[in-house]
Amino acid sequence: MYFGLKQSKFANMESQREHQNKQVAIWLMIGVGMLIVQILIGGVTRLTGSGLSITEWKPILGLIPPLNEQQWGQAFQMYQEKTGQFKYLNNDFTLSQFKFIYFWEWFHRAWARFIGIVFLIPFFYFIYKKAFNKDIIIKLFALFLLGVGQGLIGWIMVKSGLNDDNLYVSHIRLAVHFISALILVAFTFWFALTLMIPQKQILSNPKMKNWLIFILLF
Numbered sequence: 688m689y690f691g692l693k694q695s696k697f698a699n700m701e702s703q704r705e706h707q708n709k710q711v712a713i714w715l716m717i718g719v720g721m722l723i724v725q726i727l728i729g730g731v732t733r734l735t736g737s738g739l740s741i742t743e744w745k746p747i748l749g750l751i752p753p754l755n756e757q758q759w760g761q762a763f764q765m766y767q768e769k770t771g772q773f774k775y776l777n778n779d780f781t782l783s784q785f786k787f788i789y790f791w792e793w794f795h796r797a798w799a800r801f802i803g804i805v806f807l808i809p810f811f812y813f814i815y816k817k818a819f820n821k822d823i824i825i826k827l828f829a830l831f832l833l834g835v836g837q838g839l840i841g842w843i844m845v846k847s848g849l850n851d852d853n854l855y856v857s858h859i860r861l862a863v864h865f866i867s868a869l870i871l872v873a874f875t876f877w878f879a880l881t882l883m884i885p886q887k888q889i890l891s892n893p894k895m896k897n898w899l900i901f902i903l904l905f
Contacts, residue, residue, distance in 0.1 A: 707818040708882040714809045715879035721802050722872045725795070729868070732795045736777075737788035738856055741796070742769045742849055744842045750800055752793050762789065771851040799838060806834065826878050833871045840864050 732738055742765045743749065753759040763785045767773045773780065810827070813819055819827065844864045847857035 707813075707816070711813060711818055711823065712879040712882035714813075715875055715882070718802065718806065719872060719876050719879065721798070721805060722868070722875065725798050725802065726865075726868050726872070728791070728795045728798055729865075732791045733861070735788055735791050736772070736855070737791035737795075738845060739770045739772050739848045740766055740785065740788040740792045741845075742766060744845070746800075746838075750797055752789070759786065769849050772848065772854045774851065776854050799841075803834070806831075823882070830871075830875060830878065833867070833874060837864070837867050837871055840867055 741749070741762070753762050759782060763782055766785060777784075840860070841864055844856050844860035847853065847860050848855055
């Protein structure tokens with residue numbers, strides 16, 4: 688009788704853990720979708736030549752765009768003074784044209800901040816619900832570092848174009864920024880899958896693993 692009750696209690700705990708893991712996995716999958724959207728927005732930002740329109744990095748206050756003509760004039764003046772792109776390529780730009788490229792760079796950064804909010808609020812909720820074990824916390828910390836690192840790489844990339852010598856950002860830094868974004872998406876997706884599929888249902892197949900590694904590398 689006692690053994691049966693103990694088994695039942697263990698089964699209930701296991702079921703609750705799997706349910707919590709699936710909730711965390713859904714949260715991570717939402718993050719994957721948002722990261723893919725972010726990459727697409729970044730592509731539009733690149734194609735429209737908008738990446739150097741915002742010459743400052745303000746992690747919090749930068750969410751607020753210029754709200755009046757005076758602020759727009761200041762932002763435009765900073766673009767004129769700090770970028771060779773304006774001096775040698777876009778020197779015939781009107782304020783209206785500047786607003787267009789400013790929007791895409793602002794939207795790119797704003798969406799990144801929105802991703803941060805979507806990460807942090809559920810994170811504290813799951814902490815409150817004790818939904819994380821040690822392994823999940825370690826992976827979430829790695830995910831956080833990847834996200835913060837991606838933001839820093841983005842700003843380092845932008846800084847490479849804030850001078851009189853370059854019309855665009857460094858192609859090498861742009862490539863690093865893009866590759867690190869793909870790594871972030873892949874890690875988040877893999878992390879979600881490890882939680883979505885119970886460990887007992889995961890089949891080990893060394894041959895398949897070798898093929899996957901080969902495909903990813905080449």
